[in-house]
Amino acid sequence: MFNRIGVIGAGAMGRGIAQLFASSGQQVLIYDTRAEAIDDAIAFNRNLLQRSVAKGKLSEADFEATMARMQPAAELDALKDCDLVIEAIVELLEVKQKLFDQLEAIVRDDCVLATNTSSLSVTRIASTCKRPERVAGFHFFNPVPLMKIVEVVRGERTDERYVKGLVELAEAAGHFAAITPDTPGFLVNHAGRAFGTEALRILSEGVATPQQIDRILRDGPGFRMGPFELFDLTGLDVSHAVMESVYEQFYHDPRYTPSFIAAQRVAAGLLGRKTGQGFYRYEDGQKIEQP
Ligand code: NAI
Structure with missing residues (x-):
């Protein structure tokens, strides 16, 4: 059903989604919208796949073929022949709605528009589309090739054929797809909110330190x-925004109250x-304090 896939947003998630399906x-x-982000994403994926070749997990021929299947698009128009477009851009409702509006003027009527949103309503993203039935959630986790689960989110008006198609696509790529x-x-x-x-x-009540809580939940x-x-x-900015969004959407149910500690740490850039630096410190991406 989906042979030609457009990925919009070449950040942490988009690059992983591109690698998964090219592979x-x-x-x-x-x-x-930032051309350098596309180049960075392709270079990042090249590097990761080369490491797999070096470890003997991927043949040189498969490496070349995978890279050949992953191409930059200089303009949005280049996505016109796609069967599926997956957006992984900034987490703002109006920006995503505007993108889908632009896409509907470019792609075929049967092209599915999927969103990787982690906290926005798929139904609301679709609400400004001419064909809301072709919009679905396709929510991956970071890093995409390693986190082998994906949520296929059925908006109020999503066509069941497309839900099935996305599940089949994810499963063919080795991911477990949960329809939600x-x-x-x-x-x-x-x-995950409970977690x-x-x-x-518990931290804000001074019961335990992050190191103790992490250790207890691991061991x-x-x-x-x-x-x-x-x-x-994940990035506390991303997680805190999700906590705030879930709280808002449940009409301030106290069960989901976000944490002032998280808000403060986001403001501080931790x-x-x-x-x-977050709850731990890192050098070259490696944790330098063990819990
Ligand atoms: P990111 O900030 O790493 O990358 C976003 C990219 O989108 C940037 O390169 C930016 O230039 C580009 N962009 C922004 N507006 C655009 C537009 N209108 N058109 C084209 N490109 C545009 O963000 P990240 O972390 O990859 O997140 C992307 C989406 O995935 C968000 O909706 C986020 O909520 C969701 N998500 C993020 C997860 C995470 O762990 N980071 C996990 C699951 C979902």
Whole structure:
């Protein structure tokens, strides 16, 4: 169903999505309003795949073929023949709606428009589209090739054929696809609130340190990472925005109250790995304090 895929937004998520589908045999076009972001994304993926070649996990021929399937798009117009366009741009409703409006004037009527939004309503993104039935959520996790799950979010008007098509596409690329309704936080970020928001509450009550909480959740229930390690990986700005959005969408249900500690740390730029300091400190992307 989807042979030619457009990826819009060549940041942390877009580059991973592009790599995933180029590796699984689709033609991928990457577009970003910043041309240098496209070059960076392709160079980043080249580097990652070359490391797989060096480790003997990918043949030289497959490497060349995968890179050949991943092409830059200089203009949005270049996506006109795509069967599917996945947007991974900035998390702002109006900006995403405007992009889908531009896309509808370019792509074929049967081209599916997917959003990688983590916290916005898919139904609302689709609400300004001429064909809301072709809009679905396709919510990946960072880093995309390694986090082998994706939520296929069914907006109120999403056509069931497209939901099925996205599930098949994800499964063919080796990901487990969970179909979720379009509720705040979908499934993963809704369930994840118990993990992250509660950990921040324990911290704010002075019961334990981030290091202690992370250690207990790794060694006890066996999570691969503790909540503070995960905040540092995702970026606290991203996680805090999701917590605020879920809280708003549930009409201020106190269960979802975001943390003032997170708000303060975001204001201070203590975002995690990407700024070198979050709940832990990092040098060259490596944690330098062990919990
Ligand atoms: P990012 O900031 O790393 O990359 C966004 C890219 O989009 C930038 O390169 C920017 O130049 C480009 N862009 C912005 N507006 C654009 C437009 N109108 N047209 C074309 N390109 C545009 O962001 P990131 O982290 O990759 O997030 C992208 C989306 O994925 C957001 O909706 C976010 O909520 C979602 N998401 C992020 C996750 C994460 O862990 N970072 C996890 C799951 C979803």
